[in-house]
Amino acid sequence: MKILIAPDKFKHSLTAQEVCKIIENGLKEKSGSLEIESFPMADGGEGTSEILALQANAKPVSAKVHDPLMRNIEAQYFIKDKTAFIEMASASGLQLLKSDEQNVLKTTSFGTGELIKDGIIKGCNEIILCIGGSATSDGGAGMASALGFQFLNDEGEQFIPTAENLHLIKLIKMPEDHFFKDIKVSVLTDVNNPLTGKNGASYQYAIQKGALEKDLEFLDKGMQHLKDIIFQQFNFNIDQHSGAGASGGMGGGSTFFLNADLHSGIEFIADALNLEDKVKNADLVISGEGKLDTQSFQGKVVSGVLNSCQKLDKSLFLVVGYNGYKSELPKEIKAVISLTDLAKSQEEAIKKASFWLQKAAFQLFENTKTL
Structure with a gap:
C-alpha cells in the first residue's frame, strides 16, 4: 500500500x-x-518558506535586520539560484516578541523590507514572500520604508509608519533609487480577508497581536487612511484582491509597494510542489x-x-x-x-x-x- x-x-x-x-x-x-x-x-503561514526551500533545495542565508520593535536581530531566509524565499515572521513575527511586548500599535514590518533588500543585493530577481504570523498592522508601510519609500506628515517630516501613526501620513514619496521595480514578487497568504472593515485586518487579527477591543476602530481608520492616500496619489487600490488584509495589511500593501502578485498560499504551494x-x-x-x-x-x-x-x-x-x-x-x-x-x-x-x-x-x- x-x-x-x-x-x-x-x-x-x-x-x-x-x-x-x-x-x-x-x-x-x-x-x-x-x-x-x-x-x-504549508499554506502561506509560518514555516512556508522553509517548506518551499526544502523542496527547492535552497540554501539558508542570514541578514542583520530590525525586529518588530526596531531592535537589531539576525534573521534567516533562503536562496536558490536567483529566487529568495522569505518568511515575514522571521523579521516581523509575533514569535519574536514576549507576550508583554506585543503591541500592534507600535510594531513595524521594517525588518521584512530589509530582508527583501538583502535578497536583491545578493542578486535575486524573484522574491517569494510568505506573510503569516506577523506582529504588525502597518499595511506594509514599514517594509516600504526600508526599501526607500518616504512617508511625510503635515509638517513635511519623514517617519516610519506603524499602526499608531498611519493616520498622520500626508504624502508618500516613491524611492529615488527604485532598485526593486523589475523584481518579480509573489506574496503567499493563508487568509482571504479584505484590508478594512469588520472582516478586515484590524478587526479580525489585531487583538491577537496585542490590541485592545477599544483600539480596533482607530486601527481600522488608520488602515483606511493609508488606502485612501495611496489611491489619491497613485490611483491604486490596495484593497482590491482577496487576502489584502493578511498580516496586518501586508497583503494589500505589497500589491502597491512591491507590485506583488497576491496568491492563496495553499494553491501556490500545491502547484509548486x-x-x-x-x-x-x-x-x-x-x-x-x-x-x-x-x-x-x-x-x-x-x-x-x-x-x-x-x-x-x-x-x-x-x-x-x-x-x-x-x-x-x-x-x-x-x-x-x-x-x-x-x-x-x-x-x-x-x-x-x-x-x-x-x-x-x-x-x-x-x-x-x-x-
Whole structure:
C-alpha cells in the first residue's frame, strides 16, 4: 500500500517535518511493508518558506535586520539560484516578541523590507514572500520604508509608519533609487480577508497581536487612511484582491509597494510542489494540522489536500491536535483522529505531542487496514 503523508505543522508544537516523521515511523512500526512518502506542507503561514526551500533545495542565508520593535536581530531566509524565499515572521513575527511586548500599535514590518533588500543585493530577481504570523498592522508601510519609500506628515517630516501613526501620513514619496521595480514578487497568504472593515485586518487579527477591543476602530481608520492616500496619489487600490488584509495589511500593501502578485498560499504551494501528482500515486492520503475548524476548509493545507483527493477519488485521513469541526465531513475524509481525544485533555496533547501523535499513527494503521 502506498501512503502519502502531507500535513501542516501543529502550531506551537511540531513542525510539518516532525509530524511526517512521527506518523511515518509509527506506521512502519506496525508494518514494514508499507510504501510511505512524507511530504510536509504549508499554506502561506509560518514555516512556508522553509517548506518551499526544502523542496527547492535552497540554501539558508542570514541578514542583520530590525525586529518588530526596531531592535537589531539576525534573521534567516533562503536562496536558490536567483529566487529568495522569505518568511515575514522571521523579521516581523509575533514569535519574536514576549507576550508583554506585543503591541500592534507600535510594531513595524521594517525588518521584512530589509530582508527583501538583502535578497536583491545578493542578486535575486524573484522574491517569494510568505506573510503569516506577523506582529504588525502597518499595511506594509514599514517594509516600504526600508526599501526607500518616504512617508511625510503635515509638517513635511519623514517617519516610519506603524499602526499608531498611519493616520498622520500626508504624502508618500516613491524611492529615488527604485532598485526593486523589475523584481518579480509573489506574496503567499493563508487568509482571504479584505484590508478594512469588520472582516478586515484590524478587526479580525489585531487583538491577537496585542490590541485592545477599544483600539480596533482607530486601527481600522488608520488602515483606511493609508488606502485612501495611496489611491489619491497613485490611483491604486490596495484593497482590491482577496487576502489584502493578511498580516496586518501586508497583503494589500505589497500589491502597491512591491507590485506583488497576491496568491492563496495553499494553491501556490500545491502547484509548486506538484501535490496532485503525489496524491495520484498514493492509495490513500494522511493530512492534518494543529486545530481542525471551519477555516481548515478555506485555504488551509487540509483544504488543498482534500481538493486533490476529491479530484482523484482518494481516501483522506486526518490527524489533528484538536477537532473543533462540528459539521458533516466530506465523504473523502474517512476518519479524524484528535490528539486531544487520545490524551483526554488539550494541555496533555500539547505537552506530549510527539507521544500522542505516535499513538494516533497506530490508530491510523488500524483504520487503514480496512481499505
